[in-house]
Amino acid sequence: MERVPVLKIGDMLLVSIQVDMEDQTALNLQEDLADKIVATGCRGVIIDISALDIVDSFVGRMLATIAGISKVLDAETVVVGMRPAVAITLVELGLSLPGIRTALNVELGMALLARARFEAEGGGDAGEDDETVAAAS
Amino acid sequence: MALGTDEIGRFAGFLKEHEAALVESWSHRVADGLRGRLSQTELNRQIEELFRALSEALDGGAGTVEDPNAAELRAVLSELSRSRARQGFTSTETAVSVFALKDALLAAMDARQADAGTLRDFIAFSALIDELGLFTFASYAAAREELIADQAEELLELATPVVKLWEGVVAVPLVGTLDSARAQVVMERLLDALVTTGSPYAIIDITGVPAVDTQVAQHLLKTVVAARLMGADCIISGIRPQIAQTIVALGIEFGDIATKASLADALRHVLRLSGVDTRRNGRKDG
Amino acid sequence: MNAEPQRLTVASDQDVVRVRQLVRTVAVAVKLSLVDQTKLVTAASELARNTLVYGGGGTVEVDRVDNGRRAGIRIAFVDSGPGIADVNLALTDGYTTGGGLGLGLSGARRLVDEFDIDTEPGRGTSITVTKWCR
Ligand SMILES: Nc1ncnc2c1ncn2[C@@H]1O[C@H](COP(=O)(O)OP(=O)(O)OP(=O)(O)O)[C@@H](O)[C@H]1O
Ligand SMILES: [Mg+2]
Numbered sequence: 001m002e003r004v005p006v007l008k009i010g011d012m013l014l015v016s017i018q019v020d021m022e023d024q025t026a027l028n029l030q031e032d033l034a035d036k037i038v039a040t041g042c043r044g045v046i047i048d049i050s051a052l053d054i055v056d057s058f059v060g061r062m063l064a065t066i067a068g069i070s071k072v073l074d075a076e077t078v079v080v081g082m083r084p085a086v087a088i089t090l091v092e093l094g095l096s097l098p099g100i101r102t103a104l105n106v107e108l109g110m111a112l113l114a115r116a117r118f119e120a121e122g123g124g125d126a127g128e129d130d131e132t133v134a135a136a137s
Numbered sequence: 138m139a140l141g142t143d144e145i146g147r148f149a150g151f152l153k154e155h156e157a158a159l160v161e162s163w164s165h166r167v168a169d170g171l172r173g174r175l176s177q178t179e180l181n182r183q184i185e186e187l188f189r190a191l192s193e194a195l196d197g198g199a200g201t202v203e204d205p206n207a208a209e210l211r212a213v214l215s216e217l218s219r220s221r222a223r224q225g226f227t228s229t230e231t232a233v234s235v236f237a238l239k240d241a242l243l244a245a246m247d248a249r250q251a252d253a254g255t256l257r258d259f260i261a262f263s264a265l266i267d268e269l270g271l272f273t274f275a276s277y278a279a280a281r282e283e284l285i286a287d288q289a290e291e292l293l294e295l296a297t298p299v300v301k302l303w304e305g306v307v308a309v310p311l312v313g314t315l316d317s318a319r320a321q322v323v324m325e326r327l328l329d330a331l332v333t334t335g336s337p338y339a340i341i342d343i344t345g346v347p348a349v350d351t352q353v354a355q356h357l358l359k360t361v362v363a364a365r366l367m368g369a370d371c372i373i374s375g376i377r378p379q380i381a382q383t384i385v386a387l388g389i390e391f392g393d394i395a396t397k398a399s400l401a402d403a404l405r406h407v408l409r410l411s412g413v414d415t416r417r418n419g420r421k422d423g
Numbered sequence: 424m425n426a427e428p429q430r431l432t433v434a435s436d437q438d439v440v441r442v443r444q445l446v447r448t449v450a451v452a453v454k455l456s457l458v459d460q461t462k463l464v465t466a467a468s469e470l471a472r473n474t475l476v477y478g479g480g481g482t483v484e485v486d487r488v489d490n491g492r493r494a495g496i497r498i499a500f501v502d503s504g505p506g507i508a509d510v511n512l513a514l515t516d517g518y519t520t521g522g523g524l525g526l527g528l529s530g531a532r533r534l535v536d537e538f539d540i541d542t543e544p545g546r547g548t549s550i551t552v553t554k555w556c557r
Contacts, residue, residue, distance in 0.1 A: 325458060
């Protein structure tokens with residue numbers, strides 16, 4: 001069974017979905033990500049779907065579930081890189097991905113996460129370099 | 138209706154025997170039909186090429202236009218139709234270029250005093266020429282359709298420019314009637330522009346659009362939702378009073394979509410959102 | 424000019440991926456626009472998954488069609504599972520018996536040009552969709 005790699009970059013997790021996923025692969029990703037959020041203490045997750053040429057209701061549901069799980073674990077999720085044809089299709093399908101933040105690309109996604117954190121912490125200093133998380137487990 | 142082997146042989150032989158005369162009278166007849174809109178040299182070249190392709194097809198034993206040995210002949214005919222279509226000749230003028238060979242044949246046969254056998258051959262040869270003519274007709278129609286589709290697409294593209302207004306802001310100023318097909322093109326081009334320019338904001342300005350129907354309003358709405366799914370915000374500006382009435386009367390939910398009176402208002406709004414911003418624009422300090 | 428119809432068995436997750444890939448290949452071959460390709464592949468993914476999950480597996484047949492004016496693709500999803508008792512209900516946005524979003528059937532119908540469903544409790548379900556080139 002193929003697994004989608006989850007990378008830790010700074011204090012964020014980056015998931016870049018590169019394959020046409022089987023349903024089971026998508027379910028595995030949900031679990032892997034939850035484990036990784038807890039293990040690393042990361043507060044932001046970026047899911048890059050720019051390589052996906054379709055998103056159906058199953059993958060849509062997976063994205064929503066990941067966003068939900070992250071939230072419970074005190075992390076924000078941003079889905080980035082959705083292709084125009086995929087977005088048009090999702091609108092027709094009736095899938096609006098409520099509760100999921102989106103951004104055009106990874107860079108804008110990171111900016112969005114940084115801003116969200118800044119606001120959540122009352123506009124205080126959101127430390128850029130927290131090495132401390134690694135020591136958690 | 139394919140020609141028999143004997144007939145093919147006789148046809149090929151006849152063409153060889155009378156080559157010079159046939160090519161000449163064929164070209165003349167075609168030139169008459171086109172009334173000088175094609176240079177004589179160009180025309181001669183085409184007719185010679187056709188003549189050669191036909192002779193070769195017959196030498197290869199082709200008794201119908203679909204015969205594998207007539208592939209080269211078909212290619213020549215298609216090319217002829219395509220160039221005629223592009224140069225604006227009618228389908229009749231194009232087909233006559235082929236049918237004129239019949240008159241040329243008849244003239245050549247008359248010259249040696251036709252007997253019953255010759256006439257029977259002429260009828261058989263004519264049947265093949267009819268096939269070639271019909272093939273030309275069909276290629277012409279296909280070429281025209283291609284041409285029209287290309288032009289329609291070009292017009293659509295011309296009519297929907299997507300411009301980058303500011304770092305992070307693209308706009309599409311729409312002018313003229315928006316039908317469903319054009320609305321769809323606009324939608325796709327706008328979304329593509331968001332990706333290629335990495336712009337999180339888009340302004341759809343419909344100041345120049347006189348009216349919208351339900352379908353078009355739905356397309357606009359879907360564009361906004363699709364952009365949001367991709368992580369970009371759309372603002373619709375320049376909604377005329379009549380369009381506002383339509384939207385309300387049709388009960389279309391514009392929901393929480395930002396609308397602004399003018400393109401300038403929309404840009405100001407976007408710049409404020411993205412924090413570029415208005416402080417510099419001389420608001421009173423608090 | 425039409426190629427032979429291509430048939431796949433749907434018995435696992437991987438088969439659903441294969442259906443998507445086959446539909447994409449044929450959609451490119453008949454020159455559907457990129458957006459229409461995406462719509463059709465998405466619809467096929469939904470319907471093939473229903474065939475697997477609710478129909479207990481079945482077959483998918485992908486066929487190139489031509490109505491004289493336009494080329495297109497026709498896809499048939501056939502299973503001999505439990506069938507659907509109330510088609511209208513199943514085609515309602517949000518209706519699900521399997522904890523899904525209930526958008527597969529209704530959404531797939533919106534993504535294609537023609538949508539036919541033939542189902543009977545106890546006999547199985549057969550859904551045929553067609554998308555035409557614009
Ligand atoms: N091939 C089938 N055989 C039997 N029942 C089916 C079949 N396809 C769909 N159904 C029934 O119709 C319901 C609606 O299907 P639909 O695909 O719309 O939603 P879903 O599969 O439950 O969720 P989603 O596809 O959004 O993840 C299903 O829950 C199921 O009860
Ligand atoms: Mg389903």
